[in-house]
Amino acid sequence: MRIIKDLEEMQMYSFKTRCRGKTIGFVPTMGCLHEGHLSLVEAAKKKADVVVVSIFVNPIQFGPSEDYKEYPRPLATDKGLLEHFDIDVLFLPEANKITPDNFSSYIEVDKLSKKMCGRARPAYFRGVTTIVAKFFNIVCPDFTFFGEKDYQQQIIIKKMVKDLGFAIKIITLPTVREFDGLAMSSRNQYLSVKEREQAIILYKALCLARQEIESGEKNDHKILLRVRSLIGSVPNIRLDYVVFADPETLDEVKTLRGKILVALAAYIGKARLIDNLIVNAK
Amino acid sequence: MRIIKDLEEMQMYSFKTRCRGKTIGFVPTMGCLHEGHLSLVEAAKKKADVVVVSIFVNPIQFGPSEDYKEYPRPLATDKGLLEHFDIDVLFLPEANKITPDNFSSYIEVDKLSKKMCGRARPAYFRGVTTIVAKFFNIVCPDFTFFGEKDYQQQIIIKKMVKDLGFAIKIITLPTVREFDGLAMSSRNQYLSVKEREQAIILYKALCLARQEIESGEKNDHKILLRVRSLIGSVPNIRLDYVVFADPETLDEVKTLRGKILVALAAYIGKARLIDNLIVNAK
Numbered sequence: 001m002r003i004i005k006d007l008e009e010m011q012m013y014s015f016k017t018r019c020r021g022k023t024i025g026f027v028p029t030m031g032c033l034h035e036g037h038l039s040l041v042e043a044a045k046k047k048a049d050v051v052v053v054s055i056f057v058n059p060i061q062f063g064p065s066e067d068y069k070e071y072p073r074p075l076a077t078d079k080g081l082l083e084h085f086d087i088d089v090l091f092l093p094e095a096n097k098i099t100p101d102n103f104s105s106y107i108e109v110d111k112l113s114k115k116m117c118g119r120a121r122p123a124y125f126r127g128v129t130t131i132v133a134k135f136f137n138i139v140c141p142d143f144t145f146f147g148e149k150d151y152q153q154q155i156i157i158k159k160m161v162k163d164l165g166f167a168i169k170i171i172t173l174p175t176v177r178e179f180d181g182l183a184m185s186s187r188n189q190y191l192s193v194k195e196r197e198q199a200i201i202l203y204k205a206l207c208l209a210r211q212e213i214e215s216g217e218k219n220d221h222k223i224l225l226r227v228r229s230l231i232g233s234v235p236n237i238r239l240d241y242v243v244f245a246d247p248e249t250l251d252e253v254k255t256l257r258g259k260i261l262v263a264l265a266a267y268i269g270k271a272r273l274i275d276n277l278i279v280n281a282k
Numbered sequence: 283m284r285i286i287k288d289l290e291e292m293q294m295y296s297f298k299t300r301c302r303g304k305t306i307g308f309v310p311t312m313g314c315l316h317e318g319h320l321s322l323v324e325a326a327k328k329k330a331d332v333v334v335v336s337i338f339v340n341p342i343q344f345g346p347s348e349d350y351k352e353y354p355r356p357l358a359t360d361k362g363l364l365e366h367f368d369i370d371v372l373f374l375p376e377a378n379k380i381t382p383d384n385f386s387s388y389i390e391v392d393k394l395s396k397k398m399c400g401r402a403r404p405a406y407f408r409g410v411t412t413i414v415a416k417f418f419n420i421v422c423p424d425f426t427f428f429g430e431k432d433y434q435q436q437i438i439i440k441k442m443v444k445d446l447g448f449a450i451k452i453i454t455l456p457t458v459r460e461f462d463g464l465a466m467s468s469r470n471q472y473l474s475v476k477e478r479e480q481a482i483i484l485y486k487a488l489c490l491a492r493q494e495i496e497s498g499e500k501n502d503h504k505i506l507l508r509v510r511s512l513i514g515s516v517p518n519i520r521l522d523y524v525v526f527a528d529p530e531t532l533d534e535v536k537t538l539r540g541k542i543l544v545a546l547a548a549y550i551g552k553a554r555l556i557d558n559l560i561v562n563a564k
Contacts, residue, residue: 163387
C-alpha cells in the first residue's frame with residue numbers, strides 16, 4: 001500500500017494509471033473505518049484495477065457548533081485495516097493543502113441540498129460537494145463508492161457529477177448494520193453504553209414505517225405519528241426529522257405509492273445519527 | 283478541423299490525446315470571434331500539441347434582463363476563421379446537454395465574484411465558473427487561454443482552478459484593441475456608428491488614469507473625478523463603475539503604489555462594455 005500525501009503526486013499517479021489502461025476505484029472517507037467503509041473497499045477491489053482510499057476529515061462540511069475537532073481519527077488502526085485489504089493507494093492529504101486559509105470556491109447543488117439534513121446543517125452538503133469534487137480532480141477515478149446510509153449525500157453527488165460533466169460513475173452500496181440493526185457510523189463511538197442501547201430505536205422506527213407502508217397503510221400522517229411516538233418513548237433522543245420522500249428528487253411524498261425513501265435524523269447524547277430505508281408501497 | 287458536439291466523444295478524444303503524451307490547449311469562447319479570440323488561438327497553437335476551441339453561448343451567465351437571445355452567433359464565419367487557423371477540434375455542444383432543464387449544480391468563487399462586475403451582474407461569475415468547470419471536465423485541457431479584457435473573469439477562474447485542484451494552467455493574454463484603442467468585444471457589434479465613436483472615451487479614460495497615476499499623482503479621488511468627468515462629457519454613456527484595485531485580490535486600493543488595476547464598465551446604447559489597464563504607480 002502506497003501512501004500519498006502530495007496532491008500533484010496523486011494526480012500524476014492517477015494519470016499514469018489510467019494511461020496504462022487501468023481503471024481506478026475510489027473510496028473517499030473521513031477515516032475511523034468500520035465495516036460500512038470496508039464493504040465499499042471490497043466493492044472497489046472487485047470493480048476496478050486499482051483502488052485508492054482517501055482519509056480526510058473535511059473541515060468545511062462541519063458547522064461551527066459541530067464535531068470537527070472531536071471527530072475520531074484513529075489513523076494507525078485505519079492504516080492497518082487498509083493494509084489488510086491490500087489497497088493500492090491511501091491518499092492522505094493535509095488540511096492546509098485541501099482547504100488553505102483563503103479557500104473560497106464552493107460547489108452547491110441547489111434544491112437537493114436544502115432538504116432533509118440540509119435544514120439542520122445548512123453548509124454541510126456544500127462542504128461535501130466542494131471537497132468531493134476537489135478529490136475527483138486529484139484522484140481522477142473511473143468509479144467512486146458511497147454508502148446508502150448517507151442517502152442524501154450520494155444522491156447529491158450523483159447530481160453534481162451529472163450536471164458538471166465529471167466522467168465518473170458513482171456506485172452506492174447498501175448500509176451495513178450492527179448485529180441489532182443500528183446503521184454503522186463513525187459517530188456511534190460518541191454513544192455511551194446506555195445511549196448505544198437506546199439508539200436501536202431509530203432502526204426499529206424505520207422498520208415500523210416499512211411494515212406499515214408495505215402492508216398497505218396509505219395514511220402517511222398516521223404512520224409518521226406512530227414513528228414519532230415510538231422514538232419519543234425513549235428518553236434522551238431528540239428527533240430532527242423523519243420523512244417519506246421520493247428516492248430521486250427527495251421531495252416529500254404524501255401519496256404512498258411505489259418506491260419510497262423513509263429517512264430520519266436524531267440527536268442522541270453528543271451524536272447526530274441518520275438512517276434510512278427504501279420501501280415498496282403497494 | 284474536427285467538429286465534436288457530443289460530450290462523451292469530446293471526453294474520449296481528450297483522454298486518448300493526453301494518453302498519447304500530447305498536451306491540449308483549450309480556448310473557450312461564446313463565438314462571434316474577433317482578433318482577441320484569435321490571439322488566444324495562436325497562443326494555444328504555440329503552447330500545446332492539440333488545440334480545442336469551444337463555441338457556446340452560456341445561458342446561465344446572462345441575467346434575466348440581459349442579452350442572451352440577441353448575443354451574436356455568426357457560426358459559419360466563426361467556423362471559417364477556425365478552419366483557417368487550422369485548429370484540431372471545434373467543440374460545439376448543444377445547450378440542452380450543457381444546461382438541461384433540471385440543471386442545479388453551481389460553482390461560486392466567494393468574494394472575488396461580488397466585486398466590480400459582480401455588483402451589476404450578481405449571477406454572472408457563478409454562471410461562468412460553473413460552465414467553465416464543466417468544460418474543463420469534458421475537454422480535460424493542460425492549458426486554457428483567456429483574454430485580459432475580462433480581467434475579473436480570469437482572476438476568478440484562476441482562483442477556482444487552484445481551490446478545486448484542477449490540473450490546468452490558465453494563461454492570460456493581453457487585450458487586443460481596435461485601431462483607436464477600443465477593446466475588442468463581440469458586444470461592440472451592438473453599437474451604432476455614433477456610439478462606436480463615443481465608445482473610445484472608455485479607453486481614453488483609462489489612459490488618463492494611467493497617465494496621472496504613473497506621473498505620481500497620489501490623490502485617487504482627484505483622478506477618479508477627472509475620469510468620471512471625462513466619461514460624463516459624452517452623452518449616451520452611463521458609467522457603471524471605475525475602480526483602482528489590487529490586481530490579485532481585486533480589493534479597491536486607496537494608496538496608489540505598485541501595480542494597480544484600473545477597471546471600468548459602462549453602458550452605451552444596448553451594450554455593456556468593460557475595459558481595464560494594469561498601471562505602475564511610482
